[in-house]
Amino acid sequence: MPLPVKDSAPVERQLLRDVVYNRLYEGILDGTLEPGETLLDEKLTAWLGVSRTPIREALMKLADIGLVEMAPNRYTRVAPIDLRAIDEAIYTTGLLHEYAARTSVPTLDSATLGRQDKALKEIRKAAKTNSLPALGRALNDFFLEFERSSDNAVLLSISEGLSPQVLRYIAVWKQPFDTDDLPGRVAEILEAAKAHDGAKAGDLVRDLYASSLTQFLADYRRSDAEIDESPVV
Amino acid sequence: MPVPIAEAVSPRRLIRDEVFIRLLDAIVDGDLTPGEQLYDAEIEKWVGVSRTPVREALNQLAAMGLVEIMPQKRTRVTPIDPVRLRALIDTVGSLMTGVVRDATPLLTDADKDALRAFKERVGDGTEMADLVRERVLTDGFVNVFLRRLDNRTIAKLFSRHLPEVRRALIAAPSSQAFAAGAPHAKAAIDAAIAGNGAKAASAVAEFWNKGLVTVVDEFAAPTVKEGR
Numbered sequence: 001m002p003l004p005v006k007d008s009a010p011v012e013r014q015l016l017r018d019v020v021y022n023r024l025y026e027g028i029l030d031g032t033l034e035p036g037e038t039l040l041d042e043k044l045t046a047w048l049g050v051s052r053t054p055i056r057e058a059l060m061k062l063a064d065i066g067l068v069e070m071a072p073n074r075y076t077r078v079a080p081i082d083l084r085a086i087d088e089a090i091y092t093t094g095l096l097h098e099y100a101a102r103t104s105v106p107t108l109d110s111a112t113l114g115r116q117d118k119a120l121k122e123i124r125k126a127a128k129t130n131s132l133p134a135l136g137r138a139l140n141d142f143f144l145e146f147e148r149s150s151d152n153a154v155l156l157s158i159s160e161g162l163s164p165q166v167l168r169y170i171a172v173w174k175q176p177f178d179t180d181d182l183p184g185r186v187a188e189i190l191e192a193a194k195a196h197d198g199a200k201a202g203d204l205v206r207d208l209y210a211s212s213l214t215q216f217l218a219d220y221r222r223s224d225a226e227i228d229e230s231p232v233v
Numbered sequence: 234m235p236v237p238i239a240e241a242v243s244p245r246r247l248i249r250d251e252v253f254i255r256l257l258d259a260i261v262d263g264d265l266t267p268g269e270q271l272y273d274a275e276i277e278k279w280v281g282v283s284r285t286p287v288r289e290a291l292n293q294l295a296a297m298g299l300v301e302i303m304p305q306k307r308t309r310v311t312p313i314d315p316v317r318l319r320a321l322i323d324t325v326g327s328l329m330t331g332v333v334r335d336a337t338p339l340l341t342d343a344d345k346d347a348l349r350a351f352k353e354r355v356g357d358g359t360e361m362a363d364l365v366r367e368r369v370l371t372d373g374f375v376n377v378f379l380r381r382l383d384n385r386t387i388a389k390l391f392s393r394h395l396p397e398v399r400r401a402l403i404a405a406p407s408s409q410a411f412a413a414g415a416p417h418a419k420a421a422i423d424a425a426i427a428g429n430g431a432k433a434a435s436a437v438a439e440f441w442n443k444g445l446v447t448v449v450d451e452f453a454a455p456t457v458k459e460g461r
Contacts, residue, residue: 064296088386092328095387099327154320155327158390165386213335221383224341 020048021058028067028078029167030133036080039068065161081172084220087212089165093143094209096159100146102202105193112149116142116190124183135182136170142186143205146193178211252280253290260299260310261400262366268312271300297393299400318401319449325394326441328387329375334434336382337425347377348422358415358444361408365399374418378425398445405451414444 024044027033044055059076062068066085070076122138125131140163147156170176179185185208192201256276259265276287291308294300298317302308340348351373355364364370375395379388402410421436 085386088384091384092386092390095328095331096324098331099324152320152323154317154394155324158324158394162386216384224339224381227380227383228343 016050017054017057017061020050020054021061023048024058024062025067025164028062029164031171033078035078037078039076039078041076065164067164081168083172084216086165086169086172087216087220089162090169091209091212091216093159093162093166094205094212096155096162097143097146098202098205098209100143100150100152100155100159101189101193101205102198104146104149104151105198105201106196108146108149108193108196112145113190113194116145116193119145120183120186120190123186127183132170133167135176136167139170139182139186140166142190177208178215179208248282249286249289249293252276252282252286253293255280256290256294257299257396260294261396261403263400263404265310267310267400267404269310271308271310273308297397299397313401313404313452315449315452318397318452319446321394322398322401322441322446322449325391325398326438326446328390329378329441330434330438332378332382332384332387333421333425333437334430336378337428337430337433339381340377340425340428341381344377344381345426347373348425351377352419352422355411355415355418358412358418359408361405361411362403364411365402370402371395371399374422401448401452402445405448407451410445410448410451412444413447414440417444 024033033039039059041052041055045052048055059068059070063070066089067079068076069079119138119142123135123142126135126138144156144159144163147159150156176182177185185204189201189204189208192204256265265271271291273284273287273291276291277284280287291300291302295302299311300308301311351369354369354373358364375391379391417436417440421433421440424430424433424436
């Protein structure tokens with residue numbers, strides 16, 4: 001009898017990989033796995049109870065979004081907190097959110113605005129209790145609604161890929177976005193969204209994220225001479 | 234004696250990177266055509282390396298969206314899909330707009346010379362495929378701003394997504410997209426040289442929105458009759 005060639009095997013493997021991915025992702029963002037911590041295959045297989053293959057696949061995906069660093073034959077570790085990389089990601093995210101807001105706000109539906117209302121409430125609550133991880137998640141949820149409404153799968157996937165850096169950012173910055181009234185600033189953006197004023201929403205998003213560029217130019221950007229000596233990535 | 238491990242790493246990486254670059258160039262330049270089936274054995278023979286670096290390079294290309302791997306079925310060059318292409322060009326364009334806005338105040342005299350040279354080279358934009366294939370668009374324009382801004386995260390996003398845009402511009406039957414965008418690209422360069430970031434940014438947005446993105450129309454899917 002010929003062996004049945006089915007689609008089920010790859011599909012199940014895919015799911016397992018995603019389960020592992022999600023566990024590791026959460027573990028890194030909530031600090032269970034610490035920045036710089038070495039990730040040994042044997043320990044991960046024991047911890048998660050799965051074989052090496054889905055773990056390697058998940059690690060490669062995490063390396064792709066900058067949460068894990070892999071140096072073949074040397075180490076695999078949780079990416080150390082890299083303030084420059086985080087700042088760069090925030091700036092980039094700001095550009096994408098600004099564009100998403102400009103293009104999707106004019107036709108935003110009420111379900112989306114409802115979810116943003118909810119996210120804003122979470123932002124207020126988290127800001128009041130100074131719960132930084134919750135603040136990061138709520139903020140991310142709020143802005144990603146613009147991308148989700150944009151009907152642009154590439155825009156959404158790039159923005160989601162940058163999300164973990166945004167979530168890490170909130171935890172290490174003393175005063176996120178250089179404002180003492182983050183909920184108020186987000187509320188203004190939501191008001192513009194409700195008025196379907198894409199230009200205004202885009203401008204407000206840009207203003208909110210402007211501090212990341214200021215900081216980048218002051219603290220992280222190299223001198224022109226250093227830039228000229230090194231190749232583009 | 235302990236096994237030295239630090240140095241053993243790089244040769245393999247280099248091979249994989251080399252395979253990756255050769256495949257990437259072949260796909261972008263159209264030597265491997267959209268939809269073309271890829272066989273590991275043929276690639277191994279062509280590039281002269283073993284299976285592992287070939288698979289790794291293919292996985293990397295798959296992550297970029299240029300190759301599709303269906304386990305146990307087939308691996309092929311991703312066909313050009315108008316919906317994805319539009320989403321891609323819009324997104325890359327929005328990043329480029331921001332990069333130009335914020336890098337313009339940082340441009341050096343050498344950067345401005347490079348932009349002037351690009352402006353000369355563009356002409357009326359009718360040599361689109363050559364301009365893109367010879368990396369004139371990449372090195373003479375996009376990278377001038379990217380590099381000066383020095384944001385590596387955005388630079389990585391461009392190295393990941395710009396090749397797919399370039400592939401479409403090279404594969405397009407006509408140069409109309411670039412020709413339509415050329416005046417805006419030139420306006421952007423004039424504004425950038427004058428140090429006006431906001432004006433340069435809006436002209437770049439038009440270079441993308443009124444120019445490059447119209448390449449999508451050249452790949453519009455043939456209409457499928459209903460009920461089939």
